[in-house]
Amino acid sequence: MTVRTRVTVVAGAALTAAVALGLVIMYLVQLGSARTTIDNQLRTYATQIEQSGQSGRWPSPLPASPLDANAEAQVLAADGTTVLAATRGLAEYGAVYTLAPGSDTPVRQSAADRGLGGELRAYATHTTVDGRSVDIVTLTTTTSLGQINETFTRLLLIGIPTILLLASGTVWLVVGRALRPVEQIRRTTTEISAADLSRRVPEPTAHDEIGELARTMNGMLARIEDSAVRQRRFVADASHExxxxxxAIRTTLEVGLAHPQRAPWREIAERVMRQSSRLESLVEQLLLLARSDDRHLVQARSRVAVEPLLREVCASTAPTRVPVVLRPATAQADVLGDAEQLERLVRNILDNAIRHARSRVTLGIDTVAPDTLAIEIADDGPGIPAQERDRVFDRFIRLDTSRERGSGTSGLGLGLAKEIAAAHGGTITISDAPGGGAMVRIILPRAAD
Incomplete structure (x- = not known):
């Protein structure tokens, strides 16, 4: 069953049950009200009959009821069967109802079945009139209760099916109209393929749940499209790198194999080793980026002292054309994270600074903020234009438009540094260094004391 059918069935059944319950309650209320009205009229009539015999003699026939033209009455002796007086309609009848001693419920007798038609409603009471104990019985042949029953039966047999059809039809139309945007969203979604993720589902103008669903789905499609574009670009760039x-390895080996006797095999081996190292580094960086995409970049966390980590990075950095100056820290600064990944983070940015510096690179710690610390790496190179400072952290990005690869860089170092910082809850910002050049600040949360 479709959602439309289920909602129609449930809503129609619920509405029909509610209407039926309302009709039953109304029927019971009307039936009780009619019975109460008839009983009050009969009670008032009995009081009238009692007053008519206070003179010691009962009128013959008994007076009629001013409230109900169909009402009849009998006055019975103390034995409960002898009729002392009766209205005109019961003049030739014996006791039609009797009242047992100590009871207030009249008992129907066979005399009532001889000529009294319709539904009978009776009231009886023990009383004393002019010193004599008598029973006064009042009754009426009323059709109001039958009319109520007939009306209720008609409503059940005709009104309930009609209400069910009208309610189901209305719910079917309303639900169909409400679900029309969902059907449009479904059709559009089935037409979207991996080859074309630019399409979007139609968004209803109404700000309801379906509109929110459409907007949420379009946002998801936008993220999927962006992810697919980035993935295709990543695969293309990775393949190129x-x-x-x-x-280079194949060309070098082909040249050597073409002239095996004259080839400088030692030089060829050195070239192959350099390209192999470059290839190994690139594969390692790609694997790390894949782990960062799966949120598995940091496997275990521990307390890491930042200043010893910076000293280790400086000590293990190969001698370069520019010196690396480590500023001493003024206070103990620890972070919670993976020491190996944090070292890779600092080293990637430091290598980039060394590559662009003219005469010096400065490395230090800023612990001004109470809950964060900043690792600052500054160089005196040409700097990074403000409009390019966010783009340099994208994967396979080089600001050198010629994409010259003589430096051996792949454009993954800064992108990987950004992922490592994010995995530790930190960020990386770039600004101008005080003496010219670029200042890179790695902002990380400090470990709790």
Whole structure:
């Protein structure tokens, strides 16, 4: 069953049950009200009959009821069967109802079945009139209760099916109209393929749940499209980067094999080793980026002292054309994270600073903020334009428009640094260094004392 059918069935059944319950309650209320009205009229009539015999003699026939033209009455002796007086309609009848001693419920007798038609409603009471104990019985042949029953039966047999049809039809139309945007969303979604993720589902103008669903789905499609575009670009760039060292290795070996007797095999081996190292580094960075995409970049966390980590990075950095100056920290600064990944984070940014510095690179810690610390790496190179400072952290991005690869860089170092910082709850910002050049600040949360 479709949602439309289920809602129609449930809503129609619920509405029909509610109407039926309302009719039953109304029937019971009307039936009780009619019975109460008839009983009050009969009670008032009995009081009138009692007053008519206070003179010691009963009128013959007994007076009629001013409230109900169909009402009849009998006055019975103390034995409960002898009729002392009766209205005109019961003059030739014996006791039609009797009242047992100590009871207030009249008992129907066979005399009532001889000529009294219709539904009978009776009232009886023990009383004393002019010193004599008598029973006064009043009754009426009324059709009001039968009319109520007939009306209720008609409503059940005709009104309930009609209400069910009208309610089901209305719910079917309303639900169909409400679900029409959902059907449009479904059709559009089935037409969207991996080859074309630019399409979006139609968004209803109404700000309801379906509108929110459409907007949420379009946001999801936008994220999927962006992810697919980034993935295709990543695969293309990675393939290009991997192809370069592989092509260099193959070309070098082909040249050597073409002239095996004259080839400088030692030089060839050194070139192959350099390209292999470059290829190994690239594959390692790609694997780390894949782990960062799966949120598995940081496997275990521990307390890491930042200043010893910076000293280790400086000590293990190969001698370069520019010196790296480590500013001493003024206070103990610890972070919670993976020491190996944090070292890779600092080293990637430091290598980039060394590559662009003219004469010096400065490395230090800023612990001004109470809950964060900043690792500052500054160089005196040409700096990074403000409009490019966010783009340099994208994968396979080089600001050198010629994409010259003589430096051996792949454009993954800063992108990986950004992922490592994010995995530790930190950020990386770039600004101008005080003496010119670029200042990179790695902001990390401090470990609790």
């Amino acid at each position: 991997l192809r370069t060292p592989l092509a």
